[in-house]
Amino acid sequence: MLIGLILALIAGSLVSLQNIFNTKVNEHTGSWSTTTLVLGMGFIASLLMGLIMEGKNMFTLQHMQPWYWFSGMIGVGVVICLVQATRLLGPTYAISIVLTSQLGFALLWDSLGWLGLTKVAFSFNQLIGVLVIVGGILVFKLGGAREPQRDSTTGKPQQALNLK
C-alpha cells in the first residue's frame, strides 16, 4: 500500500520534470520532432534498464498478445489530442480538462475492472474523493490568474534564473 503510493508520487514528480524538459525541446523544434525524440529516448532507457535488471530474460516474451504491439500508439493519440486541445483552448483550460478526464476514467476502469486488472469496488467515498480532487484541480488552475512576476522598474516579465 505505502510502496504503491510512494511509487505513484515518484512517477508524478518525474512526469512534471519530463513535461518541462519536453517543453524546452518543443520550443526549438516541432511537436512531432519532440514526440519522436521523447519516445525514442524512453525506448532506449527502458531497454537498458530491462537488460540491467533482467539480463537475457528481457527477450523472452511469454504470453505475448498481438495487441500489445499496438498499445504504444495510444501515446501518439495523447500527443495529437493535447496539442490540438492546447491550441484551441489554451494550456490552462486544456490541462484542467485533461486532468479531470484522467481521474474520471481512472475511477471508471477501477470499478469496471477492464483488461483483467483487479476490480476495485465502486464506492460513494471514491466518487466524493474524486470530485474533491477535481474541485482542487479547477481551483488550482482557474482560480486567480497566476501572472508572471513583473520587474518593477521595466514592467517586463522577469526572466527566471536571473540570479538576484
Add this chain to the structure above:
Amino acid sequence: MKGIIFAFIGGACITLQGVANARISQDIGTWQAATITQFTGFVMALMILLFVRDAKKQGFKQVKPLYLFGGALAAFVIFSEVTAIQDIGVTLTISALLIAQLCLTFLIDIKGWFGVMKQKMRLPQFIGIGMMIAGVVILKF
C-alpha cells in the same frame, strides 16, 4: 467544443496508457512492456514526422543537452506507475501521481528552476492542492 473533446479524449488516453501498460506487464514483465510500448510509439511518431516534416534540424542543437534526455524518464515513470496500479489500483495511483506532478510543477514555477518564467502563487493554488490531498484522504478512508 472541439478543444474540449480533444482534451477529454487526451485525458482518457493517458489513463488508458497506464492501464494497458499494467495489463501487459502482468504477462511479459514491466521493463518489457515499457520497451515495447515506447518502441511502437516511437516508430509511429517517426512515420508521422517523416510525413509532416516539422523538424527544424538546427533546433535540436539549440536545446540544452540535458533536456534532450527528458524522454528517458519515461522508463521510470512507466515502471513506477505500473507497479503502483498493481498495488493500489488505478484511481489512487492517478490521484497521487497528479498531486505530485502539480506540486513539483508549482514549486518549479515559484523558484523559476530550469529557466521557466517565475510565477507568483496565490491563495487559490494552495487551496487547490489542499483540496486534492483531502480528496485522496477521502478516497482511501
